[in-house]
Amino acid sequence: MGIETLLSQIFNGLSLSSVLLLVGLGLSITFGIMGVINFAHGEFLMVGAYVVYVLQGLFNKFYGHGAAGLSFLISLPLSFFVAALLGFLLEKVLIRFLYGRPYEGILATWGCSLILQQAARNIFGANNVDVTSPKWLAGGVEAMPGLQLPYNRLFILALTTLCVVGIYLYLYRTAQGRRMRAVMQNRDMSACLGIRTRKVDTFTFALGSGLAGIAGCAVSLLGSIGPSTGQNYIIDAFMVVVLGGTGRLAGTIAGALVMGVLNPVFELISTSSMGKVILFILVILFLQGKPQGLFSLKTRALD
């Protein structure tokens, strides 16, 4: 194995980690903070990807084909807002009845995911749709002979970093974020202290969904955009969150890094199918020893 293979594997690992982290971040927020496991998270990601597609279609119509770069930039915040809005509605109509009932949460959000998938199929057709990558994301940096670092992967790395930093600042440096963490740590006490926990819940769910929308933008650069896009990522995202431990930003980051770096390694030494099997088995074994995941909130509670 040449040095460039090794280096490219490290880069692949980091790149995969960034994708996983971006997908897992929103899930971790909704799941970790609210105890609701959102099966429709993958479909919010799908919504984000379709936003890119629709916006590009509109831009092509009005500004010609040269505007792919601009439309992609605009679709980043737009997909956040569309997915967040959808998350907001879902929370208002459905999720808020399910707090404290995580199992029902699973089943109801699974029903949502069915509906959203079928809706995508009826609106956009069963086929995958195509999005032209912006010109400035084509090609890559030639780091050394035989090793090209694609711009789109570098872009996703940067985007993920930006999102993580943004979420960190929000959670730890703003009053709103402090309230969110307070609700996460002790809901009843926060409520006693005058925090409007329901408002925080709704907002948190919308935020997590919005992050899925951004992730949808990012994966549209790498993969397919179609009704089953969300399904391709959701289980990996679950594993990231569970491995990382819930309720901690650091946990999700660590979970994504471990999964992202190890997956290409196992894939390289075995096959793609077996690589994933090995990784999942290891994660399960690890959780036997440390059920709370890599990072977890220190707690004296038994339950």
Place this chain on the structure above:
Amino acid sequence: MDTKPAKSAIFRFKWFALVMLLLALAPFFLSDFRLNLFGKFLTFAIVALGIDLIWGYAGILSLGHGVYFGLGAYCMGAYLKLQAEDLPDFMSWSGLTELPRFWKPFYHAWFALPMTLLIPMLFALLVGFPTFRARIKGVYFSILTQALALIFVTLFIGQQPYTGGTNGITNLQSIFGFSLAEPATMRGLYAVTVLMLGIAYLLCHWLTHTQLGKVLVAIRDGENRLRFLGYNPALFKVLIFAISAGLAGLAGALFVPQVGIISPSMMGILPSVEMAIWVAVGGRGTLKGAVIGAVLVNAAKSYFSENFPELWLYFLGVLFISFVLLFPQGIMGFWRKGRFKWMTSILRWRETRFARSSSPNGLPRKYH
């Protein structure tokens, strides 16, 4: 009720006897196609009983029960395949010229049939023991079982020479010398399924009415209190998980000859989640509910997808969501408590019943 056992036993089981009688009479008023379909639903009802044991009674939600169903089904499929061909067709086109050693015992019914129960149970023990000892529970356990389902699907698809890959095991000809193409065989299989469902139901009924059943409910409602009382919840959980897996395996074994195929798509995450939904729709913690839920959801699925092949997923999605919201205790819960109050309560939706500061069983929500 226990004071008058002789009378109450008859009283208690009159519904059971009536339903069994109706099921036994079904072949006389259903077409062969519908009977076959109904037989399939009844195998699903057996899975649902198993899931209800662990979820409804012990409060453990497994989202990977497709694995145990599949293991049982594959054991049966292997046996039936070897009845049809000496070397299964998928092996020869994958380049194998000889039957792998671990396939050979499945030639014999005395080995294959018990294995449809034992392999899922053993595997459940293997998974359950460390997991429950590590006190993994709640949604964490659910996600782990899901990952396990994904692992199994990937493995079974990848090992095409030994498992038949995505195709699975298909093109089965006969069972115990009876051709699977004969409607009479199908009726026989249906009768066996009804019988097995009856036995499974009685077994679960007995289990939940013994001390064990009380311990299970205690695990669901207050595991730590139980632990402080000197019980080891992990052992009970492993036991009930294995029984549940065995029921799923039994259902799988009954499924294969009736449907004529087993493939990894029956082991995956989607069917596993669906299995949990049957129980949720029927009503957790009631065995009748599990059976009713499995049959109703599948009947609805068949009905919708036959009549609206392009829209049926909407119906299914709406059905699940509305059930979770409107009948949180499932059909049985509605039947027991809510059937009179329901119409009024629908207009006066009180969220307090599920106030977010308390868990459904009235215990304080976790404090971090």
Place this chain on the structure above:
Amino acid sequence: MLKVKSRTFILSIFIIAVVVSVGSVWINAARSAEKEPIKVGILHSLSGTMSISEVAVKDGELLAIEEINARGGVLGRKIAPIIEDGASDWPTFAEKAKKLIMKDKVAVVFGCWTSASRKAVLPVFEKYDHLLFYPVQYEGLEASKNIIYTGATANQQIMPGVTWLLKNGHKKFYLLGSDYVFPRTCNLIVKAQLKAEGGTLVGEEYTPLGHTEYSTVISKIKAAKPDVVFNSLNGDSNVAFFKQLRSAGITAKDIPTMSVSIAEDEIRGIGAENMLDHLAVWNYFMNMETPENKKFVAAYKARYGKDRVTDDPIEANYFGVYLWAKAVEKAGTPDPLKVRAAVRGLKFKAPEGEVTVDPTNNHVWKIVQVGKVKPDGQFDIIWSSGKPVAPDPFPSLVSNKIVLEPGKIVDRKK
């Protein structure tokens, strides 16, 4: 108040769903009282992962049925399609096939895409001695008397493709496929062929269906330095693979790929710019110059929209419907047994040229062509076999069996 509203909202959705369903069943029942049409079954995945490909094939079938009905139907009777959703789940395919045959009593079924779904319904069709038209290229090693295979078998797609590559200087092969039966069996044939015709194998990789991360596979391909990647990936994975291949800086000039599961319809989802100059081998391409094809493409676009494209499997089932109709007229009855006998040896001028049903193995004689992707997502046809190739579902390279007649397969005599 919001609480009450949301609950009644959900309830009303539920009630509407029930009312709509009951209502339309009633309407369906009322409609069926017309003059007796011939019922045919259409069985494809309209939901789940496989709907990506199968919905378009269903559209092709419906188009053919509408065209036949417009000119008066068959034997003076209209054709009434009954559509069922296989939901990308093989046991469901078996259930729906049973339903179409036993409950609806259809005269024929057009359907399936994956080999797995075909294998799942095969016992059903054999059990009730019925008839299925299967439209997709597949790995071969099958010749049931109950199935008419209108797609290519191995020697009409994969094998000519490999031979063409070897003749054009691509000696080192990297085999990439989704992890299921078709790619694995197809690659068994390719490997046997490489050995026989003087190519070398530098790598082989299978990824799970729905796999989205191809950077490691691409690293492996780079390290193996093949002349060509022989690609039998299916579905979403193709999009991820080609997008990531291009962004890793590998173009068709560096390492060309030849795909066997990517047609015009799939390119729409991958993006032509990501697949520029890569190769595919098929029996039919949308921009073929036959008059039948021009008519077919125009009709398809007029029916389903300007931006829709036709491709090989769509075409294969489109002419499959016509083949069936022709066989019904020849037999004078829609009875599946008689139609099955009548369809053998039947010729039809399909969009891809004249096709003939081989009387010994129920497969179809088809022309083979290699195409190169153009910037508009169409193929430039760079090679053609010129005349239809005889189907050989049991190529001697990988099988010692021979078909005497449909359903009768024996060991080849030494």
